[in-house]
Amino acid sequence: MSGIAIRVENLSKQYYIGRLQKKYETLRDTLTDALVAPFRRAGKLLRGQATGAAELDEAIWALKDVSFEVKRGEVVGIIGRNGAGKSTLLKILSRITEPTSGFADIYGRVGSLLEVGTGFHQELTGRENIYLNGAILGMKRVEIDRKLDEIVAFSEVEKFIDTPVKHYSSGMQMRLAFAVAAHLEPEILLVDEVLAVGDARFQRKCLGKMEEVGKAGRTVLFVSHSMPAITRLCERVILLDEGRIVADGPAHQAVSVYMSSGLGTTAAREWPDPDKAPGGEIARLRVVRVCQEDGKVADAVDIRQPVTVEMGYEVLREGYVLLPHFHFFNEAGIHVFAALDQDPNWRRRPRPAGYYVSRTWIPGNLLAEGTMFVTPAMTTLDPNLPQFYERDAVAFQTFDTLDGDSARGDWSKHLGGVIRPLLSWDTEFEPNGYGPGNDHGR
Amino acid sequence: MAVKEFTEPQPAVAASAPVAPDEEPAIHIRIEASKGWVSLKLRELWEYRELLYFLTWRDIKVRYKQTVLGAAWAIIQPFFTMVVFSLFFGKLAKIPSDGIPYPIFSYAALVPWTFFARGLGQASNSLVSGSKLIKKVYFPRLAMPIATVLGGVVDFALAFVVLLGMMLAYRIMPTVNVFWLPLFLLLALITSLGVSLWLSAMNVQFRDVRYTVPFITQFWMFATPIAYPSSLIKDPLLRTVYAINPMVGVIEGFRWALLGTDTAPGRIIIVSSLAALVILISGAFYFRRMERTFADVV
Numbered sequence: 001m002s003g004i005a006i007r008v009e010n011l012s013k014q015y016y017i018g019r020l021q022k023k024y025e026t027l028r029d030t031l032t033d034a035l036v037a038p039f040r041r042a043g044k045l046l047r048g049q050a051t052g053a054a055e056l057d058e059a060i061w062a063l064k065d066v067s068f069e070v071k072r073g074e075v076v077g078i079i080g081r082n083g084a085g086k087s088t089l090l091k092i093l094s095r096i097t098e099p100t101s102g103f104a105d106i107y108g109r110v111g112s113l114l115e116v117g118t119g120f121h122q123e124l125t126g127r128e129n130i131y132l133n134g135a136i137l138g139m140k141r142v143e144i145d146r147k148l149d150e151i152v153a154f155s156e157v158e159k160f161i162d163t164p165v166k167h168y169s170s171g172m173q174m175r176l177a178f179a180v181a182a183h184l185e186p187e188i189l190l191v192d193e194v195l196a197v198g199d200a201r202f203q204r205k206c207l208g209k210m211e212e213v214g215k216a217g218r219t220v221l222f223v224s225h226s227m228p229a230i231t232r233l234c235e236r237v238i239l240l241d242e243g244r245i246v247a248d249g250p251a252h253q254a255v256s257v258y259m260s261s262g263l264g265t266t267a268a269r270e271w272p273d274p275d276k277a278p279g280g281e282i283a284r285l286r287v288v289r290v291c292q293e294d295g296k297v298a299d300a301v302d303i304r305q306p307v308t309v310e311m312g313y314e315v316l317r318e319g320y321v322l323l324p325h326f327h328f329f330n331e332a333g334i335h336v337f338a339a340l341d342q343d344p345n346w347r348r349r350p351r352p353a354g355y356y357v358s359r360t361w362i363p364g365n366l367l368a369e370g371t372m373f374v375t376p377a378m379t380t381l382d383p384n385l386p387q388f389y390e391r392d393a394v395a396f397q398t399f400d401t402l403d404g405d406s407a408r409g410d411w412s413k414h415l416g417g418v419i420r421p422l423l424s425w426d427t428e429f430e431p432n433g434y435g436p437g438n439d440h441g442r
Numbered sequence: 443m444a445v446k447e448f449t450e451p452q453p454a455v456a457a458s459a460p461v462a463p464d465e466e467p468a469i470h471i472r473i474e475a476s477k478g479w480v481s482l483k484l485r486e487l488w489e490y491r492e493l494l495y496f497l498t499w500r501d502i503k504v505r506y507k508q509t510v511l512g513a514a515w516a517i518i519q520p521f522f523t524m525v526v527f528s529l530f531f532g533k534l535a536k537i538p539s540d541g542i543p544y545p546i547f548s549y550a551a552l553v554p555w556t557f558f559a560r561g562l563g564q565a566s567n568s569l570v571s572g573s574k575l576i577k578k579v580y581f582p583r584l585a586m587p588i589a590t591v592l593g594g595v596v597d598f599a600l601a602f603v604v605l606l607g608m609m610l611a612y613r614i615m616p617t618v619n620v621f622w623l624p625l626f627l628l629l630a631l632i633t634s635l636g637v638s639l640w641l642s643a644m645n646v647q648f649r650d651v652r653y654t655v656p657f658i659t660q661f662w663m664f665a666t667p668i669a670y671p672s673s674l675i676k677d678p679l680l681r682t683v684y685a686i687n688p689m690v691g692v693i694e695g696f697r698w699a700l701l702g703t704d705t706a707p708g709r710i711i712i713v714s715s716l717a718a719l720v721i722l723i724s725g726a727f728y729f730r731r732m733e734r735t736f737a738d739v740v
Binding site: 015041091092093094095096097098099100101102103104105106107108109110112114115118119121123124128131132135136137138140141 | 469470471472473474475476492493495496497500503504507508574575576577578579580581647648734735737738
């Protein structure tokens with residue numbers, strides 16, 4: 001099978017997710033089920049049918065009939081929004097989980113970096129963890145011996161290499177973990193979003209290392225949300241959505257399909273079919289939108305302008321006090337903030353059934369540049385019944401045009417931070433002053 | 443995981459060498475859904491022996507980190523159990539002990555028993571406590587309970603040194619049969635591992651197992667001649683049935699080899715060994731059958 005590294009044919013994976021909430025009509029049903037369920041589960045357990053607590057209630061296809069081929073030496077990016085099946089695909093190819101149907105042929109030794117730092121033990125030293133982590137990733141002991149110095153140098157934690165990693169900062173742990181992973185030398189490398197670690201400088205170093213790997217003739221499958229990283233590293237990109245391949249082609253092509261189809265950073269999402277809309281028995285989410293000041297849906301907004309975020313939802317049962325809210329996550333998965341409904345008209349007031357739109361405004365000059373993922377959520381108050389929590393339903397980019405009137409001022413280079421408020425400053429100036437603790441000047 | 447190897451895997455050293463782009467890969471694996479009972483893939487486990495070594499080494503290394511008494515814990519538990527047993531069963535209840543001083547009679551049994559019970563307790567929880575690893579990296583899952591049980595051998599060795607000291611104090615010379623001792627340790631290991639394979643695979647599905655294990659070990663202890671001699675059971679048929687509990691063979695073997703108890707344990711040991719092997723093999727197949735969903739449900 002010369003020339004082919006990975007062949008995937010009709011690969012599908014089904015997950016059981018269980019019921020959200022059971023509807024019990026009577027106390028008798030509740031009791032009967034409580035008595036019968038343990039026996040039913042025990043029976044399944046002994047027959048070797050594995051379902052866990054989820055049972056076989058509701059299934060979703062995380063991957064459905066996915067087929068593609070990857071040639072040896074190709075560097076292929078896999079993109080798609082959260083839940084599109086990217087990680088499931090990598091998990092199957094790295095043999096962590098089995099497909100439900102279809103098959104994949106793999107020619108060559110596989111190394112996978114699905115999460116750096118897995119298997120680090122907090123009580124062990126950096127050096128000991130290099131060996132442990134290396135062995136877990138499939139390296140041989142002699143191989144680790146040979147590369148030890150290189151790994152330590154790459155991680156930049158030389159001074160603390162014999163200190164237990166529990167005394168490391170999280171950044172140091174990440175660097176050490178990536179250093180081990182980066183020195184893996186398999187024929188096929190599967191990488192899942194490892195670049196979301198460390199500071200920008202270390203990220204660039206990792207990207208450089210990945211590029212080197214690609215150039216060394218190894219086959220790389222690379223999952224990422226970072227379009228710049230994808231376009232830089234991959235010549236070919238596969239776009240997944242809802243478990244299927246939507247586009248497969250040259251990187252720039254697939255990325256532009258992703259950005260323009262509304263699959264990527266979708267700034268608006270609708271659930272036209274009420275039965276498929278996320279929600280409980282009281283409220284159901286129907287639409288989420290991110291808009292500019294003028295009310296137009298926008299997936300990129302000027303950092304200086306306010307952003308409108310709104311959700312439309314149906315209230316099916318009257319008489320509950322509802323709390324619509326949004327959670328905002330950045331690219332690194334950091335929960336930047338949550339915004340809870342403050343509308344005085346509906347506060348502490350049970351709502352009649354019907355369709356509502358709740359809206360909030362994020363002021364301009366508050367968010368940092370980058371992508372913000374929005375999670376709309378709903379719960380009732382007293383009793384607290386969660387209705388929906390749609391992780392990363394929509395997303396938008398914040399960009400800075402560098403006109404000099406944002407929080408950046410005239411600084412145009414890298415600028416970190418989770419938020420970037422524009423604060424007012426002033427300066428006191430004494431031409432002959434000496435500063436505190438020095439009174440001669442006075 | 444139904445992964446068939448079509449060609450010989452590369453030797454360890456060759457696999458670590460950087461790969462030239464035009465070199466034909468020596469490995470071909472097919473990934474597809476597996477059905478029903480699957481092979482144990484012992485050869486793959488053997489290829490991962492270094493990981494097994496590192497996991498065992500990690501278990502040993504971190505076991506007594508951040509404790510005041512450290513490795514003394516390996517001795518404290520069996521030793522004080524022996525003290526309590528000697529007081530209540532030996533002195534007060536006057537339970538016979540095959541002509542051996544009661545303290546050493548019970549301690550010689552408690553050392554392998556503690557090895558068995560601790561291995562069982564920790565290994566049955568090994569997949570759940572290592573769930574992060576299972577979800578993120580592929581390796582033969584069998585390595586996890588095996589490494590945990592193997593890690594207990596160090597504790598056993600420490601407690602065993604105390605046993606030797608006690609024998610010296612009581613002026614008991616081990617018999618020539620002491621050469622059989624490693625075999626009895628192996629029998630305890632097989633039993634502990636076999637039961638752990640069943641329980642750890644079940645524990646992935648339902649955490650009830652974690653609450654069941656203390657019960658199981660407690661009942662099992664009473665079904666094993668630790669506080670009392672097996673010679674209390676006279677009927678030969680009953681003794682054979684009794685020996686289906688593999689730990690009966692282990693304990694009898696230890697006392698016979700070390701203390702020279704004249705219980706002629708030959709038949710007991712054969713029955714116990716067979717029972718232990720049945721548990722191990724069935725456990726391994728059950729484990730492999732459940733393995734395919736570990737990453738999804740753990």
